[in-house]
Amino acid sequence: MTAATTCSHKDKAVKETVYVPLKGTIVATRQMTDMEKYFEIEFPRDDSFVYQPGQFAMFSIFGIGEAPISISSTPTKAKKRSIEVVVRKVGMFTAAMHALDVGATIGVRGPYGTPFPVDELKGNDVLFIAGGLGLVPLRSLVNFVIDRRRDYGDVKILLGCKNPREFLFAEEIERWGKMSDVSFACTVDRADPDWKGNVGVITTLIPGVSFDVKKTYAVVVGPPVMYKFVIRELKAKQLPDRQIILSLERRMKCGLGKCGHCQMNHYYCCKDGPTFTYEQVKGAEESL
Numbered sequence: 001m002t003a004a005t006t007c008s009h010k011d012k013a014v015k016e017t018v019y020v021p022l023k024g025t026i027v028a029t030r031q032m033t034d035m036e037k038y039f040e041i042e043f044p045r046d047d048s049f050v051y052q053p054g055q056f057a058m059f060s061i062f063g064i065g066e067a068p069i070s071i072s073s074t075p076t077k078a079k080k081r082s083i084e085v086v087v088r089k090v091g092m093f094t095a096a097m098h099a100l101d102v103g104a105t106i107g108v109r110g111p112y113g114t115p116f117p118v119d120e121l122k123g124n125d126v127l128f129i130a131g132g133l134g135l136v137p138l139r140s141l142v143n144f145v146i147d148r149r150r151d152y153g154d155v156k157i158l159l160g161c162k163n164p165r166e167f168l169f170a171e172e173i174e175r176w177g178k179m180s181d182v183s184f185a186c187t188v189d190r191a192d193p194d195w196k197g198n199v200g201v202i203t204t205l206i207p208g209v210s211f212d213v214k215k216t217y218a219v220v221v222g223p224p225v226m227y228k229f230v231i232r233e234l235k236a237k238q239l240p241d242r243q244i245i246l247s248l249e250r251r252m253k254c255g256l257g258k259c260g261h262c263q264m265n266h267y268y269c270c271k272d273g274p275t276f277t278y279e280q281v282k283g284a285e286e287s288l
Helices: 003-019 092-098 132-147 170-178 224-236
Strands: 022-031 036-042 056-061 065-070 082-088 105-112 125-131 155-161 183-188 216-221 244-247 275-277
Touching: 036 092, 056 082, 056 092, 065 082, 065 092, 065 132, 082 092, 082 132, 125 132, 125 224, 132 155, 132 170, 132 216, 132 244, 170 183, 216 224, 224 244
Parallel strands: 125 155, 125 216, 155 183, 216 244
Antiparallel strands: 022 036, 022 105, 036 082, 056 065, 056 105, 244 275
């Protein structure tokens, strides 16, 4: 096979996954909360869908429509031919997806977007901050870093949720909390009678965290209202703007920069993001 032939096959594969949905098969599901459901989707070949942490894909159901959903799995896992997502039931499409079970097929095109800068983070300390459903896309990078632990410095994970029942991936969270080479803390806005941990919004955890501002990157994912207050706390600790990384994955729509739904100033979040440094989006806080 010539180099030209190889390139043409690769280009064809990229075009097909970007514009034409791949046929994925649901191989595992789990109801995580009343609103969130986990799916593992498998593809025909190991190289069918190649992605990096922080990217998203467009999922489609024939006769219903399609929607952008963040990828929650990490490409470092041995099983390469599947991806994991968590879907919150908020409308017609997501309700239809919740009705699907093992064996059902679903269309997947992508991946889209700029991933988290995993190479830039190498050799540096990483502070993960996730609020609520923000854990879903951030989980991809957390597990990527843990799987390649020697490539990174100190790792700290801060998680926040409205109440204990809404924490996703509880078993993984428990495992992270027991790791000797990871610093972990979590909090809830409202406790229940069995909760023994911290009570308060996630920003209450940040003042108690110490880090070297010269080599720490904070990766923040959560509801839009959270960003302004988390950024304020990080800036109070003198963390540089370029070392604060945000994911604006909730602004996605078409995935190709055609509809303009995700435009923010001169950026198209689906193409230029969804991962940005605060340096890039500073001044547009009200749009986050």
